[in-house]
Amino acid sequence: MKITESYQLKNLTLPNRLVMPPMCMYQAKDGFADNFHFTHYTTTAFGKVGMIIIEATGVTAGGRISDGDLGLWDDKFIPALKEIVDEVHRNGSKIGIQLIHAGRKSEAGSYRRLAPSAIAHSERYAVPEEMTKEDIDEVIKAFGQAARRADEAGFDIVEIHGAHGYLIHEFMSPLSNLRKDTYGGSTENRGRFLAEVIDEVKKYWPSEKVLQVRVSASDWDENGLDVHEVGNLLLPLKNKIDLVHVSSGGNVNRAIPLKPGYQVEFAHEIKQRLDLPVIAVGLITSLDQVEEILSSGKADLVALGRELLRNPFWMFEAYAKDNQLDRLISSYARAYRER
Numbered sequence: 316m317k318i319t320e321s322y323q324l325k326n327l328t329l330p331n332r333l334v335m336p337p338m339c340m341y342q343a344k345d346g347f348a349d350n351f352h353f354t355h356y357t358t359t360a361f362g363k364v365g366m367i368i369i370e371a372t373g374v375t376a377g378g379r380i381s382d383g384d385l386g387l388w389d390d391k392f393i394p395a396l397k398e399i400v401d402e403v404h405r406n407g408s409k410i411g412i413q414l415i416h417a418g419r420k421s422e423a424g425s426y427r428r429l430a431p432s433a434i435a436h437s438e439r440y441a442v443p444e445e446m447t448k449e450d451i452d453e454v455i456k457a458f459g460q461a462a463r464r465a466d467e468a469g470f471d472i473v474e475i476h477g478a479h480g481y482l483i484h485e486f487m488s489p490l491s492n493l494r495k496d497t498y499g500g501s502t503e504n505r506g507r508f509l510a511e512v513i514d515e516v517k518k519y520w521p522s523e524k525v526l527q528v529r530v531s532a533s534d535w536d537e538n539g540l541d542v543h544e545v546g547n548l549l550l551p552l553k554n555k556i557d558l559v560h561v562s563s564g565g566n567v568n569r570a571i572p573l574k575p576g577y578q579v580e581f582a583h584e585i586k587q588r589l590d591l592p593v594i595a596v597g598l599i600t601s602l603d604q605v606e607e608i609l610s611s612g613k614a615d616l617v618a619l620g621r622e623l624l625r626n627p628f629w630m631f632e633a634y635a636k637d638n639q640l641d642r643l644i645s646s647y648a649r650a651y652r653e654r
């Protein structure tokens with residue numbers, strides 16, 4: 316089976332092709348990881364998920380999605396994250412962290428709401444302030460410092476959150492970016508903020524470690540981003556990115572035609588356009604589905620979100636079906652043999 320095969324990228328060797336995508340838990344206090352996060356993420360590692368990406372973690376306090384999110388805007392957050400990283404490693408999994416500025420969709424505390432343009436996401440959200448050049452430079456620097464801290468905590472992977480209508484996506488999409496300066500207008504200009512975030516992160520994130528970007532391949536709106544433009548936007552950056560995590564939506568409220576594997580074709584298209592490895596995600600739950608995606612070459616890795624919340628030991632069944640129960644500790648293997 317493909318899912319049980321290891322995967323090599325730079326100096327990163329994943330034990331298999333299964334990814335836990337970033338999922339906000341809304342359990343953090345003042346940005347700190349605590350026992351809850353330790354249990355949650357290390358259980359996933361005990362469940363043999365090859366790559367675990369820690370939930371959207373604020374590069375600034377006001378850049379968190381909510382007050383319950385993790386933060387990495389200060390060195391004080393490093394020790395608790397390092398404990399998680401070390402225990403995940405002891406379990407044989409690799410671990411990344413998703414760095415976010417939530418832009419106009421931040422609902423954390425009483426901070427300034429920042430966005431490329433002063434347009435509210437929807438009635439639920441405040442009208443944000445259009446960012447000045449100083450604001451832009453400050454947030455870019457915060458991404459770099461958060462990447463440095465992620466490295467100090469021992470993370471294998473940094474994922475830049477460029478999806479779901481948060482700040483980077485807001486810059487990318489013509490629906491949320493009406494700027495007249497060099498950060499708005501053409502595709503190239505709308506990609507500038509992401510490009511500068513990546514350049515800053517690379518100053519601090521070791522070149523031998525994996526740097527990946529999560530994108531929304533479509534705004535699901537005829538005037539918004541589509542997979543072709545997202546490809547155009549990423550193309551000049553492809554030599555700076557190791558992996559693309561392909562999601563969609565989130566920048567505007569639009570009906571998304573949900574069905575199993577509904578984003579897999581986007582992943583495939585980005586993979587072909589950029590010639591970069593991709594993670595497919597979105598309503599993928601069964602082993603058959605996963606095998607189809609991997610063996611058809613549409614994606615290199617597959618992420619299961621809610622399915623792994625329902626069953627963090629999903630991978631055990633895959634090893635059982637692939638006659639690889641020797642990869643489990645013997646007592647757990649026995650539970651699959653004797654049934």
Ligand SMILES: Cc1cc2nc3c(=O)[nH]c(=O)nc-3n(C[C@H](O)[C@H](O)[C@H](O)COP(=O)(O)O)c2cc1C
Nearest residue numbers: 336337338339370371596597598599619620621622
């Ligand atoms: C509880 C929950 C929290 C999420 N938080 C994040 C997040 O922090 N960052 C992100 O990029 N996506 C987030 N997502 C989206 C997931 O990463 C994933 O793309 C989505 O759930 C679709 O995959 P699934 O159908 O396998 O669940 C979240 C999803 C859920 C269910």
